[in-house]
Amino acid sequence: MKEFRVVPVIKQYDTVKEFCSQLNPQKDDLIFVSGGTFKRYFEGLTAEAKVVDYRQYGDGEPSDDMVTRMREDVGAFEYKRVIAVGGGTILDVAKLFSLQEMMPVLDLFDKKIPAVRSKKLILVPTTCGTGSEVTNISVLLLNSRNTKLGLADDALLANEAVLIPELLKGLPKRFFAASSIDALIHAVESFTSPKASPFSRMFSSKAISMILNGFKAIVEGGEEARMARTEDFLLASTYAGIAFSNAGCAAVHAMSFPLGGMYHVPHGEANYALFTQVYKVYQKLQPIGAIQELNQLLTDILGCSEQDVYEKLEELLNQLLMKQSLSAYGVKEDELELFTDIVMEKQGRLMANNYTELSRENVLGIYKALY
Ligand SMILES: [Fe+2]
Incomplete structure (x- = not known):
């Protein structure tokens, strides 16, 4: 048996401005975006949404420790949509925040906690590599185990994958x-x-x-x-x-x-x-x-x-x-x-x-x- 499917709705915009006017950010939105990308493209366009600058949690690819600290900082903030703008790694992290329960994150990756989707997930890539916006996988660096591990579950599929070529212009x-x-x-x-x-x-x-x-x-x-x-x-x-x-x-x-x-x-x-x-x-x-x-x-x-x-x-x-x-x-x-x-x-x-x-x-x- 062969099966083929594309789950997220794929949307294309020419500019971030156009995307934001359609998105219409609200106070119960959680947006992951780096400080640099925010300043360059999103300043003044995200209304009262809560914006998390993931770069403050460390450089490079995200680890279980970084996710834990981010989750602690998001704390009791109530959100209905998760919007992530970034490279594949931050999109992978955002997928976890769309779940009903994600902590302890090691238990989630060990499948001791079931992955259950509870928030709308919108993924916007700023690199042209991982394809994370259309996959059901989240890959994390597990510091305690010295390796990376992928969690694959359909609960991690985005509702929308948003393609904005403008965002790639600043990629070194x-x-x-x-x-x-x-x-x-x-x-x-x-x-x-x-x-x-x-x-x-x-x-x-x-x-x-x-x-x-x-x-x-x-x-x-x-x-x-x-x-x-x-x-x-x-x-x-x-x-x-x-x-x-x-x-x-x-x-x-x-x-x-x-x-x-x-x-x-x-x-x-x-x-x-x-x-x-x-x-x-x-x-x-x-x-x-x-x-x-x-x-x-x-x-x-x-x-x-x-x-x-x-x-x-x-x-x-x-x-x-x-x-x-x-x-x-x-x-x-x-x-x-x-x-x-x-x-x-x-x-x-x-x-x-x-x-x-x-x-x-x-x-x-x-x-x-x-x-
Ligand atoms: Fe890859």
């Missing part, structure tokens, strides 16, 4: 590169997932070609070319989000989580560190199947032969974000066994979507090759 180049490479990996992993359907593959392949052709244009035309394509990249990341929310991500994501969890490597960058090596191993283990279609799509875009496809892909991506070895991130060689254990024991949800089965030996081999 490095964040843009990491987030759009993350979206590319969502599209690729969902394309080769055993759960892929003709519908999800349509979204995956469109996202792959929009992102890679966009990268080629940026390599040639620089920042100007990027600014001309913000809407394309935002659409592509949402397409990729739709694809992977149906077909799933897999080993690249699973194997990047210990790197992100222990060494705080940003999500897209950690994924890129693993990406091509995982596909080289898939290609070796199972050259017949969806990977052939993927390679065809990639060779058409990159204008190369199938044998060089992952090298050429890396060459293009390196011009946006240089791939680094695991040791360059500070990983120690004797930790590769621990990384492998974490993946094999804790990331079953993602590893179930691998193009072909990866054994413990395969996983350790990939880490070693990238060390």
Whole structure:
């Protein structure tokens, strides 16, 4: 049985001003937005809504500790709608605030507390990567466990995903590169997932070609070319989000989580560190199947032969974000066994979507090759 669905209503606006006039913020709205984005786009447009500047709770990707502090500060404030404006990580946090009960957050992630939706949830991405606005997943860094963990539950699906290309204009180049490479990996992993359907593959392949052709244009035309394509990249990341929310991500994501969890490597960058090596191993283990279609799509875009496809892909991506070895991130060689254990024991949800089965030996081999 194959199933395909898109749950949130997807709305597109040209400007934040237009969005806010439709949203009509009220005093029982809880809005998560960084101070910088608020100042640049939302000042004077949020009426009496309660605004939480999540950047005050720490830099980088959110952890269980940060969520706990935010929940304490929101306290007894009564709200009916949660509106989140930001990168995937804050959208993931906002999803938790739309639940009837979210504390203790570790219990929620361990499924000791059931996820029950009780507030309306509106998600507005400011990056072009995670696709979080259309997925039912919230990923948190669990400090006490040294890794990231995803909670997947339909109670976490937004009511509305709102796309405003204007918000991407201020994204620094490095964040843009990491987030759009993350979206590319969502599209690729969902394309080769055993759960892929003709519908999800349509979204995956469109996202792959929009992102890679966009990268080629940026390599040639620089920042100007990027600014001309913000809407394309935002659409592509949402397409990729739709694809992977149906077909799933897999080993690249699973194997990047210990790197992100222990060494705080940003999500897209950690994924890129693993990406091509995982596909080289898939290609070796199972050259017949969806990977052939993927390679065809990639060779058409990159204008190369199938044998060089992952090298050429890396060459293009390196011009946006240089791939680094695991040791360059500070990983120690004797930790590769621990990384492998974490993946094999804790990331079953993602590893179930691998193009072909990866054994413990395969996983350790990939880490070693990238060390
Ligand atoms: Fe991702």
